Amino acid sequence: xxxxxxxxxxxxxxxxxxxxxxxxxxxxxxxxxxxxxxxxxxxxxxxxxxxxxxxxxxxxxxxxxxxxxxxxxxxxxxxxxxxxxxxxxxxxxxxxxxxxxxxxxxxxxxxxxxxxxxxxxxxxxxxxxxxxxxxxxxxxxxxxxxxxxxxxxxxxxxxxxxxxxxxxxxxxxxxxxxxxxxxxxxxxxxxxxxxxxxxxxxxxxxxxxxxxxxxxxxxxxxxxxxxxxxxxxxxxxxxxxxxxxxxxxxxxxxxxxxxxxxxxxxxxxxxxxxxxxxxxxxxxxxxxxxxxxxxxxxxxxxxxxxxxxxxxxxxxxxxxxxxxxxxxxxxxxxxxxxxxxxxxxxxxxxxxxxxxxxxxxxxxxxxxxxxxxxxxxxxxxxxxxxxxxxxxxxxxxxxxxxxxxxxxxxxxxxxxxxxxxxxxxxxxxxxxxxxxxxxxxxxxxxxxxxxxxxxxxxxxxxxxxxxxxxxxxxxxxxxxxxxxxxxxxxxxxxxxxxxxxxxxxxxxxxxxxxxxxxxxxxxxxxxxxxxxxxxxxxx
Ligand SMILES: *[C@@H]1O[C@H](CO)[C@@H](O)[C@H](O)[C@H]1NC(C)=O
Ligand SMILES: *[C@@H]1O[C@H](CO)[C@@H](O)[C@H](O)[C@H]1NC(C)=O
Ligand SMILES: *[C@@H]1O[C@H](CO)[C@@H](O)[C@H](O)[C@H]1NC(C)=O
Ligand SMILES: *[C@@H]1O[C@H](CO)[C@@H](O)[C@H](O)[C@H]1NC(C)=O
Ligand SMILES: [Zn+2]
Numbered sequence: 001x002x003x004x005x006x007x008x009x010x011x012x013x014x015x016x017x018x019x020x021x022x023x024x025x026x027x028x029x030x031x032x033x034x035x036x037x038x039x040x041x042x043x044x045x046x047x048x049x050x051x052x053x054x055x056x057x058x059x060x061x062x063x064x065x066x067x068x069x070x071x072x073x074x075x076x077x078x079x080x081x082x083x084x085x086x087x088x089x090x091x092x093x094x095x096x097x098x099x100x101x102x103x104x105x106x107x108x109x110x111x112x113x114x115x116x117x118x119x120x121x122x123x124x125x126x127x128x129x130x131x132x133x134x135x136x137x138x139x140x141x142x143x144x145x146x147x148x149x150x151x152x153x154x155x156x157x158x159x160x161x162x163x164x165x166x167x168x169x170x171x172x173x174x175x176x177x178x179x180x181x182x183x184x185x186x187x188x189x190x191x192x193x194x195x196x197x198x199x200x201x202x203x204x205x206x207x208x209x210x211x212x213x214x215x216x217x218x219x220x221x222x223x224x225x226x227x228x229x230x231x232x233x234x235x236x237x238x239x240x241x242x243x244x245x246x247x248x249x250x251x252x253x254x255x256x257x258x259x260x261x262x263x264x265x266x267x268x269x270x271x272x273x274x275x276x277x278x279x280x281x282x283x284x285x286x287x288x289x290x291x292x293x294x295x296x297x298x299x300x301x302x303x304x305x306x307x308x309x310x311x312x313x314x315x316x317x318x319x320x321x322x323x324x325x326x327x328x329x330x331x332x333x334x335x336x337x338x339x340x341x342x343x344x345x346x347x348x349x350x351x352x353x354x355x356x357x358x359x360x361x362x363x364x365x366x367x368x369x370x371x372x373x374x375x376x377x378x379x380x381x382x383x384x385x386x387x388x389x390x391x392x393x394x395x396x397x398x399x400x401x402x403x404x405x406x407x408x409x410x411x412x413x414x415x416x417x418x419x420x421x422x423x424x425x426x427x428x429x430x431x432x433x434x435x436x437x438x439x440x441x442x443x444x445x446x447x448x449x450x451x452x453x454x455x456x457x458x459x460x461x462x463x464x465x466x467x468x469x470x471x472x473x474x475x476x477x478x479x480x481x482x483x484x485x486x487x488x489x490x491x492x493x494x495x496x497x498x499x500x501x502x503x504x505x506x507x508x509x510x511x512x513x514x515x516x517x518x519x520x521x522x523x524x525x526x527x528x529x530x531x532x533x534x535x536x537x538x539x
Pocket of ligand 3: 416417418440441442443
């Protein structure tokens with residue numbers, strides 16, 4: 001039963017101007033809880049949401065640009081926890097926070113199993129969402145006829161990514177990652193390899209080299225002309241023994257190529273008619289003038305980039321800044337672009353380490369990158385998809401009260417009379433038993449950046465989870481994402497939306513007169529909330 005008319009308590013009227021003065025979600029949690037006691041608050045909020053749902057129209061024309069955001073290991077529980085963290089970082093209660101990805105109008109579930117695994121890895125899943133074909137674990141850019149590590153099963157089994165098909169149609173293409181750019185998730189966009197870990201030729205067994213298999217770094221610069229490449233992975237690009245510019249005295253970070261090629265130079269010289277730039281430092285990156293840069297390669301670490309919480313912001317750009325620069329360069333192409341942005345190694349690897357704070361902080365940064373992209377693009381011509389490759393055995397629960405710090409304790413002690421954190425893992429390195437009982441964390445700093453939440457089963461590395469992940473979409477053809485779908489469907493919708501192979505029977509272009517000003521509005525996440533509060537207070 002809706003409550004169309006009720007008297008606003010005077011306390012709330014007094015709060016109105018204060019609410020207006022407060023920016024973002026940093027509203028006093030107590031005041032928020034008071035508002036929430038009013039049925040009208042929920043009715044108004046739901047009515048505004050219903051209005052938006054009723055007005056929502058599918059955009060049934062062609063997409064000029066496609067951006068695929070991939071949160072490696074970003075299962076639904078990770079998204080919910082990251083949402084609370086983002087709200088709490090802004091001083092709010094957390095749960096009511098609206099992530100940038102939460103504002104996407106269309107959502108589907110993605111079944112992540114691979115041809116050979118119930119619980120999949122990042123390589124087979126990358127082949128699915130990039131190339132549209134499910135595959136075997138450990139392999140990238142190959143159908144399931146290819147057998148992991150068997151070089152001679154490579155040839156004839158190649159499958160081609162949407163990135164590659166977009167390039168073939170004259171679009172600009174880019175990859176942005178917080179890991180090495182040769183890592184499985186970006187690799188499936190440009191490489192075909194029976195092993196995801198053949199980063200440089202030094203990683204290939206000699207038999208594979210003899211049979212003609214080529215390392216992923218070489219394929220990065222020879223298979224398809226990628227206009228923007230940002231991430232880590234310098235050491236796979238330079239001749240064996242080349243000192244790293246950032247860690248010149250470190251032996252373990254030297255270049256490792258046995259063929260003595262400098263692949264950075266190969267990439268720089270590949271398009272003599274274009275202005276190509278290579279940077280490895282934040283300062284040079286900031287100085288890049290997007291107006292007169294056609295191609296940009298930025299490799300900021302010898303291997304993976306650092307976790308956001310440990311990032312040296314003088315030296316390395318964030319995923320938000322890399323995404324921004326990539327879009328600014330790619331959008332100069334009148335035919336549009338395809339961009340892949342991935343917070344891979346970091347969300348995923350925070351979880352593998354059993355350290356939720358690392359993973360969730362990354363997920364928050366990932367959401368900020370999605371938000372930044374929304375500001376730099378227009379929904380009528382850009383299909384934006386946010387998804388994950390697989391989940392993790394990460395969970396949070398325990399009857400925690402509203403506003404409970406996401407890294408905090410559940411309110412009650414467990415049956416063993418000891419406290420427990422709300423966040424727990426089903427398995428992983430957080431299994432610490434002392435004298436037969438789990439660790440008493442009363443005096444442990446579970447808010448620490450490196451605190452490992454407890455796990456039920458001991459494992460060196462926490463594992464992936466097998467449940468579905470979400471697909472969030474907005475822009476042209478975003479409505480094709482609904483219901484429960486196989487993961488390889490992602491590539492097919494992107495190809496269809498942008499009229500790429502094999503979808504020649506594609507949707508028409510957008511007619512310019514159909515642009516409306518409202519299309520350009522990207523409301524900040526908390527705007528709806530404030531408008532609602534004000535509506536409620538002043539009616
Ligand atoms: C491929 O190589 C493996 C050994 O690595 C060999 O056992 C197999 O027979 C080869 N297959 C073909 C078709 O050459
Ligand atoms: C960050 O990098 C700069 C430049 O290399 C260096 O001077 C500084 O000490 C680094 N900061 C930290 C906290 O490592
Ligand atoms: C856990 O540690 C706290 C602080 O040292 C202590 O007071 C409490 O008794 C311990 N609980 C159990 C069940 O050992
Ligand atoms: C484990 O048990 C042993 C023997 O009862 C005892 O000496 C030791 O202090 C216990 N360790 C901890 C951390 O409680
Ligand atoms: Zn993983």
